Amino acid sequence: MKKTGVSKGIRRREPVLDCLTALVMTLCVICSVTPFLYVFAMSFSSGAAITNSHVFLWPVGFNTEAYRTVLAYPHFFRAYGYTLLFAFGGTLISLVMTSLLAYPLSKTWLRGRKTVMRMVVFSMFFSGGMIPNYLLVSGLHLTGTVWAILIPFAVNQFYLIILISFFSALPSEIEEAATIDGLDYFGILLRIVLPLSKPALTTIGLYTFVFFWNNWFYPLIYLKSSQYPVMLLLRNIVNGSASASEGTARNAALSIAVKSAVILVSSLPVLLIYPFFQKSFVRGMTLGAVKG
Amino acid sequence: MNRTSRDPRDTRTVRTSFREYMGRYWQLYAIMLVPVCYFLLFKYVPMLGNILAFRRFKPLTGPYGVSWAQPPLRYFRQFMGQEGFWQAFRNTLIISVENLAVNFPFPIIFAVLFNELTSVKARRFIQTVSYMPRFISTVVVISILSQMLSPSTGAVNRLLSQVLGLPRIYYLNEPAFFRPLYILTDMWQYTGWTAIIYLSAIAGIEKDLYEAAYMDGASRFQQIFYITIPSILPTIMVMLILNIGNLMSLGYEKVLLMQTPTNMAASDIIDTYVYRLSLGASTPQYSLGTAVGLFNGTIGLVLVTGANRIARRLTGSGIY
Numbered sequence: 267m268k269k270t271g272v273s274k275g276i277r278r279r280e281p282v283l284d285c286l287t288a289l290v291m292t293l294c295v296i297c298s299v300t301p302f303l304y305v306f307a308m309s310f311s312s313g314a315a316i317t318n319s320h321v322f323l324w325p326v327g328f329n330t331e332a333y334r335t336v337l338a339y340p341h342f343f344r345a346y347g348y349t350l351l352f353a354f355g356g357t358l359i360s361l362v363m364t365s366l367l368a369y370p371l372s373k374t375w376l377r378g379r380k381t382v383m384r385m386v387v388f389s390m391f392f393s394g395g396m397i398p399n400y401l402l403v404s405g406l407h408l409t410g411t412v413w414a415i416l417i418p419f420a421v422n423q424f425y426l427i428i429l430i431s432f433f434s435a436l437p438s439e440i441e442e443a444a445t446i447d448g449l450d451y452f453g454i455l456l457r458i459v460l461p462l463s464k465p466a467l468t469t470i471g472l473y474t475f476v477f478f479w480n481n482w483f484y485p486l487i488y489l490k491s492s493q494y495p496v497m498l499l500l501r502n503i504v505n506g507s508a509s510a511s512e513g514t515a516r517n518a519a520l521s522i523a524v525k526s527a528v529i530l531v532s533s534l535p536v537l538l539i540y541p542f543f544q545k546s547f548v549r550g551m552t553l554g555a556v557k558g
Numbered sequence: 559m560n561r562t563s564r565d566p567r568d569t570r571t572v573r574t575s576f577r578e579y580m581g582r583y584w585q586l587y588a589i590m591l592v593p594v595c596y597f598l599l600f601k602y603v604p605m606l607g608n609i610l611a612f613r614r615f616k617p618l619t620g621p622y623g624v625s626w627a628q629p630p631l632r633y634f635r636q637f638m639g640q641e642g643f644w645q646a647f648r649n650t651l652i653i654s655v656e657n658l659a660v661n662f663p664f665p666i667i668f669a670v671l672f673n674e675l676t677s678v679k680a681r682r683f684i685q686t687v688s689y690m691p692r693f694i695s696t697v698v699v700i701s702i703l704s705q706m707l708s709p710s711t712g713a714v715n716r717l718l719s720q721v722l723g724l725p726r727i728y729y730l731n732e733p734a735f736f737r738p739l740y741i742l743t744d745m746w747q748y749t750g751w752t753a754i755i756y757l758s759a760i761a762g763i764e765k766d767l768y769e770a771a772y773m774d775g776a777s778r779f780q781q782i783f784y785i786t787i788p789s790i791l792p793t794i795m796v797m798l799i800l801n802i803g804n805l806m807s808l809g810y811e812k813v814l815l816m817q818t819p820t821n822m823a824a825s826d827i828i829d830t831y832v833y834r835l836s837l838g839a840s841t842p843q844y845s846l847g848t849a850v851g852l853f854n855g856t857i858g859l860v861l862v863t864g865a866n867r868i869a870r871r872l873t874g875s876g877i878y
Binding site for chain 1: 579583585586587589590592593594596597599600601602603604605606607608610620621667668671672674675680683684685686687688689690691693694695696697698700701702703704705706708710711713716746749750751754755758772777778779810811814815829832833836837844847848851852854855858859862863
């Protein structure tokens with residue numbers, strides 16, 4: 267969003283509009299940040315300060331007990347391991363499958379392309395509901411294995427369309443030259459198209475990564491509790507079906523600090539990555555907007 | 559089988575036979591073989607699986623049921639006779655429409671006002687911060703929400719009781735607060751993000767228009783109402799139509815997380831209703847759940863195709 271509709275030189279001063287803008291923007295910033303600060307403050311505060319409602323946006327009675335409890339929690343690292351596996355494995359599978367489908371579909375002259383495209387687009391509008399999907403996955407004996415998470419979401423139609431339009435925008439001269447040099451289509455895809463498409467692949471890869479990282483519903487219905495990723499662990503801690511603070515009546519306040527710590531530790535990687543890849547994420551949004 | 563469709567790089571004008579064509583392009587088909595099979599298996603087999611809505615299911619006998627239901631529409635009649643279904647149906651519609659009424663215009667207002675900012679630093683900062691909530695899981699959003707609303711230690715209750723003297727309430731349990739909280743969290747998560755689309759539309763507006771308006775003495779308010787908004791109107795229309803197409807698909811995730819036994823009257827939607835009938839039940843009623851899902855999916859399909867048709871008429875090109 268570098269270019270803007272307004273250039274500095276020709277602006278009239280307009281106090282009402284400027285105030286309104288400043289007000290709305292400030293409010294939005296405060297609202298966006300406050301919940302994070304609140305959780306941050308809770309996670310580092312002492313139990314007494316929390317029960318006495320002293321904590322708001324800054325830790326009171328600073329201590330790291332909550333984090334030590336989380337890191338000592340028996341299933342925490344296992345859950346984190348599964349999250350990493352789903353996020354990296356799922357993204358890798360998804361990028362491979364999406365590229366393999368997008369490349370042939372980017373050749374508009376290819377016979378049968380229209381049929382496949384129609385098949386893809388129709389499946390965006392209508393799908394088997396939750397139960398047929400569940401029965402398929404369990405019928406394939408995938409439930410209780412990590413493949414139940416990694417495979418069914420391998421191709422997202424929106425990302426596929428983004429990649430197709432990126433592939434078709436690549437100059438055809440490059441491929442021509444490659445053909446003359448004796449490369450076949452496998453070679454062109456592998457050595458030329460994919461390396462040239464790093465921006466698009468980064469974009470859809472990041473979206474897929476965030477999807478898998480934040481996913482909890484499908485692990486809930488497809489996996490055993492010993493395979494739950496960290497988001498599902500968090501949900502169970504928050505709604506009380508898994509207790510984070512060794513179950514004793516240590517006090518409710520500590521568990522609030524512990525929940526806050528889990529919230530932060532589980533979201534941290536994504537929150538740290540996204541500012542650096544902001545451009546890639548935004549590109550996905552504007553590319554997607556061209557199509558829809 | 560003679561066709562003329564072929565690689566435009568090939569400048570010869572001879573028609574190619576099927577065998578010749580495949581000889582030259584088989585690799586492209588080979589490349590997409592696995593993903594196409596994947597599509598058929600994971601998108602189209604479940605679609606056929608919807609037939610379960612008309613068939614009786616027996617555990618461990620496969621996903622398509624054992625025999626036709628008698629009468630065929632038995633499961634449809636069954637759920638349509640249940641008040642719980644209609645409650646879920648109404649809730650789905652009300653939540654969707656209210657959410658649309660609030661969270662559709664809000665990003666537009668945000669984008670238009672954001673565009674009035676000239677400081678590059680401020681713009682960058684506000685964008686980075688306003689995207690942040692989009693990247694966290696719904697689990698995290700609802701966890702934070704429930705902590706902030708906690709009657710004993712939450713900041714919201716503390717503030718309201720100390721400043722305004724209001725009683726401490728656990729808002730997540732109250733049916734009356736379910737929709738406002740649903741809409742607010744959506745606003746919190748997606749405003750900055752959705753605004754990207756409008757901002758990129760605004761970035762495409764010709765600068766000359768603003769200059770000409772300035773020469774004619776138009777105030778910036780007038781520039782907003784006579785240039786900015788009319789220029790992004792096509793984008794706004796397309797987004798509106800897309801949103802209307804998705805009216806019936808709220809998704810399980812957030813509602814399931816926000817649902818408590820006491821707020822069911824307001825929070826039960828079709829997706830969670832299906833979940834409770836089937837996967838979340840101790841004795842799953844798969845056929846009945848599939849019937850509800852199919853009913854919902856069909857309404858969704860009609861809405862999406864209708865919306866797309868309107869979009870095509872308005873903008874000259876469909877969304878898909």
